Amino acid sequence: MPVFSPRRYQPPFSPVQRDAAPMRAFTAAERSIKGALFGCRMCGNCILQETAFVCPMTCPKGLRNGLCGGATPERCEVDPTRPCTWYMIYDRAERLGREEKLLEINAPLDGSRVGHETWIDMLRKWRAWEMGPHPLEFFTDRAKFTQEWEAYFYKLRQPDWWQGDAQYHPPAYEKPISQLEAHLRSGAFVATAEIAPPLGASGEIIKKKVGWLQGYVSAANFTDNASASARMNSMASSKICLDAGLEPVMQLQARDRSRVVIEADAMGAAGLGIHNLLCLSGDHHRFGPNPMSKPDQFDMDAVQVLWMLRRMRDEGIYLDGRAIKERPQWFLGAAASPFGAPPKFEAIRAEKKVNAGAQFIQTQPIFDYDRFLDWMEALDKRNLHDKVYILAGLIPLKSARAAHFMADEVPGVVLPAEIVKRMDAAGDKEGQQEEGVTIALELIEKLRRTPGLNGMHIMAVHWEEIVPRLIEESRIGSQ
Numbered sequence: 001m002p003v004f005s006p007r008r009y010q011p012p013f014s015p016v017q018r019d020a021a022p023m024r025a026f027t028a029a030e031r032s033i034k035g036a037l038f039g040c041r042m043c044g045n046c047i048l049q050e051t052a053f054v055c056p057m058t059c060p061k062g063l064r065n066g067l068c069g070g071a072t073p074e075r076c077e078v079d080p081t082r083p084c085t086w087y088m089i090y091d092r093a094e095r096l097g098r099e100e101k102l103l104e105i106n107a108p109l110d111g112s113r114v115g116h117e118t119w120i121d122m123l124r125k126w127r128a129w130e131m132g133p134h135p136l137e138f139f140t141d142r143a144k145f146t147q148e149w150e151a152y153f154y155k156l157r158q159p160d161w162w163q164g165d166a167q168y169h170p171p172a173y174e175k176p177i178s179q180l181e182a183h184l185r186s187g188a189f190v191a192t193a194e195i196a197p198p199l200g201a202s203g204e205i206i207k208k209k210v211g212w213l214q215g216y217v218s219a220a221n222f223t224d225n226a227s228a229s230a231r232m233n234s235m236a237s238s239k240i241c242l243d244a245g246l247e248p249v250m251q252l253q254a255r256d257r258s259r260v261v262i263e264a265d266a267m268g269a270a271g272l273g274i275h276n277l278l279c280l281s282g283d284h285h286r287f288g289p290n291p292m293s294k295p296d297q298f299d300m301d302a303v304q305v306l307w308m309l310r311r312m313r314d315e316g317i318y319l320d321g322r323a324i325k326e327r328p329q330w331f332l333g334a335a336a337s338p339f340g341a342p343p344k345f346e347a348i349r350a351e352k353k354v355n356a357g358a359q360f361i362q363t364q365p366i367f368d369y370d371r372f373l374d375w376m377e378a379l380d381k382r383n384l385h386d387k388v389y390i391l392a393g394l395i396p397l398k399s400a401r402a403a404h405f406m407a408d409e410v411p412g413v414v415l416p417a418e419i420v421k422r423m424d425a426a427g428d429k430e431g432q433q434e435e436g437v438t439i440a441l442e443l444i445e446k447l448r449r450t451p452g453l454n455g456m457h458i459m460a461v462h463w464e465e466i467v468p469r470l471i472e473e474s475r476i477g478s479q
């Protein structure tokens, strides 16, 4: 077990091209020292100073910008035999007073650096850049030394092709890009709904569901192989929805996609007229069916995807610096998990996503309204309410069995015992469905009166026909 980090989940990286023999010996020495101290995987892109000296590459998803939605204080959602790396980072950063350091948007790995030594490289760059810090100043001018130290390490971990920072970057356009954005800007309490992409090759079921939802919601989300299970892809489903007359929100997850494919898919979506993109890290393959894919399928995380796509849209450049002639039009969104980690930690993660480019947030389902308010307050303390539209997730419970499943099996969801009891006591199938609708309507009543909340996202998967009733009976749009 390393001194400062949890144990590694995967072995250290090998370089794409081996160094010459003397350098390999040096690399091996560096690997053993940093392995013992930090569980280092030789990613070659060290950000330990930003992560309170806990190595983020020990996280099974390799997340470099914060925790995932299923993390708990006790264990990692992927491998419950280990603690969550990011909990450790947040905890230590809080104790050391370094939380604000966690806001800097860290780059994905540079493949040409992985597996190589970094110490000699650091010295080489320090000499070449001629920018300090100068060792003598440690004794003669500590303030200057510290400033130069920070500037040097910032340059080191933020290469020219990334330039991540901790600032908010408002979108660089005026007119709304999509109907969803226009509705949110109008100040209405907006509803979106989720449609599960079909298991088969026919789009007829999407068209049928679009028929149910049209006129009730501003847009429909299409999940992107959620729970690591294959279905019709999100882009094709979104296009079928668009052609059927309803605006889609295409979910775009980082799992299984290299940065090249993420750029290409997002660009393809814009070319097809799909302008709402919800950027996610994605569930680990552990949550999918067998046989499981090989692990380590994350080239980027959600924050990095948002940062990259925002720059493609607003600055007109691909990650590799090539110019984009016709810039894509995207209204960018992110997910949030109000019940995952303590609200103060989740708020840091949300701020990072907003700074990176998220313009709307759709949350995990809300059942515990009071805890949801704690999260909203934590976001308010970070001044996020004026920078991002927030849509609260809502799942109408279809059965007592579904309630138990949500309560026991779904990471990041908190379902109060009282709700489970109500569902258990609701009698037969029809009675349970009615109780599920009643609970949802009670919740909507509270949500629509919540300051800072802009709408709700209804996830009535395989029960989409209930959405019109929820919208009509809650009189959303008529307040």
Ligand code: SF4
Residues within 6 Å of the ligand: 058, 059, 060, 061, 062, 063, 066, 067, 068, 069, 070, 071, 072, 075, 076, 077, 078, 079, 083, 084, 085, 086, 087
């Ligand atoms: S719970 Fe999520 S963020 Fe934490 S270590 Fe596991 S995969 Fe990484």
